[in-house]
Amino acid sequence: MEAEAPRRTRIQNEKREIILEAALEVFSNHGFRGATIDQIADAAGMSKPNLLYYFRRKEDIHLTVLQRLLDTWLAPLRELDDIGDPITEIRGYIRRKLEMARDFPRESRLFANEMLQGAPRMTPILEGELKRLVDEKAEVIKGWIRAGKIAKVDPFHLIFSIWATTQHYADFDVQVRAVLGPDRGGEGRFEDAARFLEQLYIDGLSPKR
Incomplete structure (x- = not known):
């Protein structure tokens, strides 16, 4: 029988969190290829040998950061509920994705x-995990279409388009603020985006009578 991995102490967990937070900053600014262990160690405020005690390779840090990121990034889609009203559910999904664009720009980059x-x-x-979740939610959307609750659309491309339009406000935030200018480029830009995208999708998804 394989021995269980030893449990980490509170201090070890805290150190790992510091490393992963520093790695997120370095990877989001420099990408995987441009980032180095030395940069991550400096950002974490620890020596390189100390960092390597917790993670043996840059690849291990990067994969851990990506896995945690994906869990966070998929959480709004998991909340899409087939029991709820479709328009309310989709409006809520758009809002949650824009909140993530506002609150987690490094993760998006x-x-x-x-x-x-x-x-x-x-x-x-x-x-694997991503495809299974999208397939599951596509079936939810197909059920709404069959019930006549929303217009007939391709559920996969609906999800893709929501990803694209909401994440734009994180990945191209500098461009958005520059174009909107100082009067409209503040925090209110996310609420403006939410109202516009709600109108765009809700009008487009309303059943045609």
Whole structure:
């Protein structure tokens, strides 16, 4: 029988969290290739040998950060409930995704960088956990369509388009603020985006009479 891995102490867990927070900052700014163990150690405020006690390789840190990121990123989609009113559920999903764009811009940039590089470290997760969740929610949307509660749309491309339109406000935030200017480029831009996207999707998804 395989021996269980020893439980980490509170101090060890705290150190790991410090490393992962520092790694998120470094990876989101420099990408996987541009980031180094030395940069992560400096950002974490510890020596390189101390960091390597917790993570043996840069790849191990990066994969851990990505796995945690994906759990956070998929949480709003998991909340899409087939029992609820479709319009309310989709409006809530749009709102939650925009809140993530506002509150987790580094995570969004890191995820986008990984996708642009061909997802070399995330392909198994994308083809496994992510695909299963999207397939499940696509069936929920198909059920709403069959019941005549929303217009007939491709459920996968609906999900893709919500991802694209909401994450734009994290990945291209500098562009958004520059174009909107100082009068509209403050925190209110997320509420403005939410109202516009709600109108766009709700009008487009309302059943045609």
